Amino acid sequence: PLPRNPPSQWGASADTGPEDGDNTAEERNNHTECPRSPSVQKCELIHVACVCAGHNASRDVVTLVKSVLFHRRNPLHFHFITDTVAHRILRTLFQSWMVPSVQVSFYDADELKSEVSWIPNKHYSGIYGLMKLTLTKALPADLSKVIVLDTDITFATDIAELWGIFRKFTDKQVIGLVENQSDWYLGNLWKNHKPWPALGRGFNTGVILLYLERLRRIGWEQMWRLTAERELMSMLSTSLADQDIFNAFIKQNPVLVHQLPCFWNVQLSDHTRSEQCYTEVSDLKVIHWNSPKKLRVKNKHVEFFRNLYLTFLEYDGNLLRRELFGCPNAPPALQMLEAICKHWEGPISLALYMSDAEAQQFLRYAQASEVLKNRKNVGYHVVYKEGQFYPVNLVRNVALKNANTPYVFLTDVDFLPMYGLYDYLRRTVVQLDMTHTKKALVVPAFETLRYRLSFPKSKAELLSMLDMGTLYTFRYHVWPKGHAPTDYAKWRTATTPYRVEWEADFEPYVVVRRDCPEYDQRFVGFGWNKVSHVLELDAQEFELTVLPNAFMVHMPHAPSFDISKFRSSFGYRNCLNTLKDEFHQDLSRKYGSAALKYLTAQRTA
Structure with missing residues (x-):
């Protein structure tokens, strides 16, 4: 994937696959044999979900992810249910690694708490240990199947082999699980031990194959709730979190489970039969540290397992950046462009900052995209990568110069315009003559922190979402100065365009004539790139006019490396201040004494 979401300008202008045989011997004795037929396509995308909350879980999941990435030969999409802490850690981690052919999505665990908080739970994982029950609701509705993993898992093989087992499911099977390797569900561990009901020894939920599409079809959400409510009348609480409810459900519906060979979840706790799961340790495929003691569990091969874990713990994430030969990965910019095209029917001038290889991948995807291949009014312009910093304003200028309409809407590729904005702007430029x-029409910007958003279809719906906290005014919590002059309070009730005055650091997204000033290309990376452009628009006496019935919404994504450099490097910030001073001096020479107000405003800001 691209290391950044490059800006685009539009409207006129917008900135080898493993094999896994259908092997009955494997299922019978838990030994791997030579594969006979491929069950996973070479470039098939594999989806992996994980619930991860807090610092400790984040540390564990790093080792899990490294072990998966080390062995994999397919593109991967990780889906993480996270709290705020884990979200921040994992987002930065994947951003730092920049592993090709890996997508990452985050889902807010706080939004799922109400789904499971009514279930009393004694397990040390707390409320997060129940959230795997909610995945049919939490994950995208068009996601048909997913591998679900606990954070304390280490892979010793290619995860595609596990993904291939979905093809062995019967028409009725919806869940794939390994048998529980402790005696817990047999109820004989101590006097008066009363576990939740289970089929035989029960199943362990550290590794799950979930056929989401089928689960939704049979009404999974209602079924697990009814199961939990029924059993809690006598059990009062769960001891093993989601595992108890999964097992109670399976006991009532055994036809729905596909039993996996036990080497797909070798459970390492003090009281398990895991050693019966393999003859040689080389036979196992997944190690599960399913004990509060983790690496301190008792097992005759524990040193081997511990060393394998430590190997991945200490493995350099940079070494995971190998390309998947022959497997193009959909760049984030393309995915956003497809969404933009559904919102904006007008012409688009798209500028992208890419390597040669990324440009070829992008071209292949664009030509194969059902959304893009029928569009005849999208121009693609590639600026090839060079140097350490992202030349954001150079890229913007390429899009601007290649626009062929009299007016341009200058925006970035991580924004979705409101439905119908193209027609609204066409009417407005005529009405406002x-x-x-010389006008610069301001399109008010908002943002969401949710990866799944029901996009507002009207201003009224957007205002309701603002009041509910689903949407926010853009960057209000980190950089309010950038958009405060838009005067969102006035916009709420405005029915006609209104003029606003320039203020220091104002950086709205605007509609202007195509012959407007270009962006100043000395500003690279993060900081002041749009600010300088709006400042020069004001210096040329463009009237900043806010449109009362227009809006755009910023969609969440990992922050760029340039933001990290800005925040962590005094030298970077010092250089940026030097560039600001140079820009102000050039502006004064170009526009005379009237431009001195910008230097004064900068020094008092």
Whole structure:
């Protein structure tokens, strides 16, 4: 994937696969044999879900992810249910690694708490140990199947082999699990030990194959709830979190489970039969440290397992960046462009900052995209990568110069315009006589922190989402100065365009004539790149006019490396301040004494 979401400008202008045989011997004696037929396509995308909350879980999941990435030969999409802490850690981790052919999505665990908080739970994982029950609701509705993993898992083989087992499911099977390797569900561990009901020894939920599409079809959400409510009348609480409810459900519906060979979840706790799961340790495929004691458990091969774990713990994440030969990965910019095209029917001038290889991948995907291949009004312009910093304003200028309409809407590829914005802007430029006046029309910007958003279809719906906390004014919590002059309070009730005055650090997204000033290309990376452009628009006496019935929404994504450099490097910030001073001095020479107000505003800001 691209290391950044490059800006685009539009409207006129917008900135070898493993094999796994259908092997009955494997299922019978838990030994791997030579594969006979491929069950996973070479470039098939494999989806992996994990619930991860807090610092400790984040540390564990790093080792899990490294072990998966080390062995994999397919593109991967990780889905993480996280709290705020884990979200921040994992987002930064994947951003730092920049592993090709890996997508990552985050889902807010706080939004799922109400789904399971009514279940009393004694397990040390707490409320997060129940959230795997909610995955049919939490994950995207068009996701048909997923591998679900605990954070204390280490892979010793390619995860595609496990993914291939979905093809062995019967038409009725919806869940794939390994038998529990302790005696817990047999109820004989101590006097008066009363576990939840289970089929035989029960199943362990550290590794799950979930056929989401089928689960939704049979009404999984209602079924697990009814199961939990029924059993809690006598059990009062769960001891093993989601595992108890999964097992109670399976006992009532045994036809729905596909039993996996036990080497797919070798459970390492003090009281398990895991050693019966393999003859040689080389036979196992997944190690599960399913004990609060983790690496301190008792097992005759524990040193081997511990060393394998430590190997991945200490493995350099940079070494995971190998390309998957022949497997193009959909860049984030393309995915956003497809969404933008559904919102904006007008012409688009798209500028992208890419390597040669990324450009070829992008071209292949664009030509194969059902959304893009029928569009005849999208121009793609590639700026090839060079140097350490992202030349954001150079890329913007490439999009601007290649636009062929009289007016341009200058925006970035991580924003979705409101539905119908293209037609609204076409009408507005006529109504406001932009042919004979110098106006910059401000499209108010909002943002969401949710990866799944029901996009507002009207201003009224957007205002309701603002009041509910689903949407926010753009960057209000980190950089309010950037958009405060838009005057969102006035916009709420405005029915006609209104003029606003320039203020220091104002950086709205605007509609202007195509012959507007270009962006200043000395600003690279993060910081002041749009600010300088709006400042020069004001210096040329463009009127900043806010549109009352227009809006755009910023979609969440991992922050760029340049933001990290800005925040962590005094030298970077010092250089940026030097560039600001140079820019102000050039502005004064270009526009005379009237431009001195910008230097004064900068020094008092």
